[in-house]
Amino acid sequence: MPDLLVFLPACFALNLAFGPNNLMALTHGAQKGVGFSLAAASARLAVFVPMIAASALGLGMLLSASAVLFGVIKTIGALYLIWMGIRLLRTPPPRDAEEARRQVPTLGGAFRREGLIAVSNPKAILIFAAFFPQFVDTSEYWQSYAIVGGLFIALEACAILFYATAGRFAAVFLASRLHWFQRVSGGGMVLFGVLLFFSRQPARSGI
Template identity: 30%
Template sequence: MADAAVLWTFVLACAAIVVVPGPTVTVIIANSLRSGSKAGLMNIAGTQLGLAIMIGILAFGLQAVIAVMGEIFDYVKLIGAAYLIYIGIMMWRSNGALAEAQVGVKKRSMSGYFWQGFFVIWANPKALLFFGAFIPQFVVPDGNPAFQTMILGGIFMVVGAVGDGLYALAAGRTGSWLTQANIRLIERISGTALIGGGIWLALSKRA
């Protein structure tokens, strides 16, 4: 398992990613504004289930890749570092506007919000690709890759639940802070953190 310093880097990278509104957060905010925080929290519960399944797929898939082609693992990690830098640049180029949430504008039952969250995360295939590029950077090849991936994925889920939950609670009570300027600031801070983290990971790998 990675040491404490690397784990803290992972936690900070998770926070930088989670805090920026994407398709899932947009739905959570839209439902919370319309139907209250509970609707957004049920969306989060559904996304957590979807994330758990994705992480399980990645964990055992990564174990198979390392077992068969362990020598390419370092290259996988470097590609992941480049992907983090790319995401950071995209955040800097964003205009700070929340995307239109075409789903979730109508009222649903609480179970309906749950399953909506589940299907929204799975409707975004980039999520699984993202995990495949992000989490392996923090996996120690000589350890158990499946176990490490499950632990790291669990950490990401906790950070994601907290971050998304704050959006749901804030939007359910007042959406006045969700201005374009505030979102733009969040994107720039998170983008800078991801670019810096990606560069650090790439250079540390070459050292």
């Protein structure tokens, strides 16, 4: 069994860390509410489950060992974030309620966006491959890995709820300036894309 007294706070700190997916939950919460944001972010959880399984199988080591593979995934993820951020930055403020309604993403679009952001960031699987093994009992490897993986998913859902709720409260207080909130979100996406693009491949010894 993992040492839960150490794992739970350390893991939740990782879940709450402000990154592109949590920024997306914040933005969706501001645009269409907590329920919409939670539904869209379920794509993130659906992506993380096979990524955790892959890290348990050792694919995280392959990713960290292969500079080419890491570079390809990193570049795709960075370009996608930058492209999406520029789209948000270039969206003009709505002129009326009907135009505002058209600018809000559909659930399908938001779902795809959350999933693509999650799968295009190579750091996620490296976190699973580097962080989880510190709490896995090798004598009960698969059961232990399943426990820490399940707890991570549950805590990730809590983090999504936190950011979605924060976004909703922000929308209430900034209802007349929601387009500026969107500008900040777009700038944040571009920033995360640039940071990802220039991030270094993790050292092999760190896995």
